[in-house]
Amino acid sequence: MLALSTATPxxxxxxxxxxxxxxxxxxxxxxxxxxxxxRTATGLRHPSWRRLRFDRAPEDITIPEVN
Incomplete structure (x- = not known):
């Protein structure tokens, strides 16, 4: 993660x-x-990490709507 670090958000x-x-x-x-x-207004319900996706680019990702 050090290689990806940045000073601004x-x-x-x-x-x-x-x-x-x-x-x-x-x-x-x-x-x-x-x-x-x-997905709720305050975050994800019961989140679980699965894996890194090297076949997807960050700019192609969308965030689902809140239920």
Whole structure:
């Protein structure tokens, strides 16, 4: 992850101070496969890491709508 580190957050919008104060930012270059039951307004329900996806590019990934 050191090779992907960056000094500024690679996200749009404001990052809450409670997160920004301890965050270590990395460039979005890797894609992970996450299984979950549903997406809620506050996050994922029952998330489980599956694997890295080297066959997908970060710019091709979409985030599903909240149920």
């Amino acid at each position: 690679p996200v749009t919008g404001t990052v809450p101070a409670s997160i920004a104060v301890t965050a270590h930012w990395v460039a979005p270059r890797l894609v992970g496969d996450i299984a979950y039951r549903e």
